[in-house]
Amino acid sequence: MxxxxxxxxxxxxxxxxxxxxxxxxxxxxxxxxxxxxxxxxxxxxxxxxxxxxxxxxxxxxxxxGGMAGTNWKQLQVIVPVIILGIVLSFFLARQLTILSLSEEVATSLGQNIFIVKVVLFIIIIVLSGASVALVGNMTFIGLMIPHIVRALVGTDYRFILPMSAIVGAIFMLFADTLGRTLNAPYETPVAAIVAIIGLPFFLAIVRKGGRALS
Structure with a gap:
C-alpha cells in the first residue's frame, strides 16, 4: 500500500x-x-x-485488477486508510460543492481555494492509492459511478459522496458475482467485466462533452 x-x-x-x-x-x-x-x-x-x-x-x-487475491489481512491494513479518506472527504463535501460551481463563486464566499484543492488532492491520492493497492486497475468504476449518482441525487456532494460509496460497492458486488458465474467453474476477471460495461459509458461521456448523465 x-x-x-x-x-x-x-x-x-x-x-x-x-x-x-x-x-x-x-x-x-x-x-x-x-x-x-x-x-x-x-x-x-x-x-x-x-x-x-x-x-x-x-x-x-x-x-x-480484481478481488480474487484479496484477503482479510490486507483489508485490516487498507480499510482504515480508506475509511479515514472517506470521512475527511465528507467533511469537505460542502466546500467541494461550492468549488464545483466555479472558482469565482468559491472565492466570493470566502473559500481559500488553494488550501481546499491541496487537501482534496491529498485525499484523492490516498484513496486511489489504497484502492489500487487492494484491487489493482479499476479505472472505469471511478468514471461511471459518480456520473450515475449525480443523475440520481443532483450536484450536492454531501449526497454524491456517500451515495457513490454505496452504489460503487453494489456495482462491484454485481461485477464480482457476474465474473464468478458467467463462465463457472472458471472466474472471469472483474476488471474485464467493468471495462466492457465502462467503455461504452466513457464513449458516451466523451461524445456529449462530459455532460452525460449530469
Missing part, C-alpha cells in the same frame, strides 16, 4: 507538472492527456520492475 501511495503521489505530480508546463495552465483536456501519458509510462516501469525481479506474473495479475 505504501508503494501504491507513493506511486499515486508521484503520478499526480507528473500529471500536473506536464499539464501546467505549457502556456494557459491547467485544463481538463491537458490533464486527461497527461494522465494517459503518465499512466502508460508508469505501467511500463511496473513491467520493467516485474521482469527485473522475476515477478512479472504477479504484477500482471495485480495490474489487471
Amino acid at each position: 505504501v508503494a501504491a501511495l507513493v506511486g499515486a503521489f508521484l503520478g499526480a505530480l507528473f500529471v500536473f507538472g506536464i499539464s501546467s508546463a505549457v502556456k494557459g495552465g491547467f485544463s481538463p483536456t491537458r490533464i486527461v492527456l497527461a494522465g494517459a501519458a503518465v499512466s502508460t509510462f508508469l505501467y511500463a516501469v511496473g513491467e520493467g520492475v516485474g521482469l527485473y525481479f522475476k515477478v512479472s506474473k504477479d504484477i500482471s495479475m495485480w495490474t489487471a
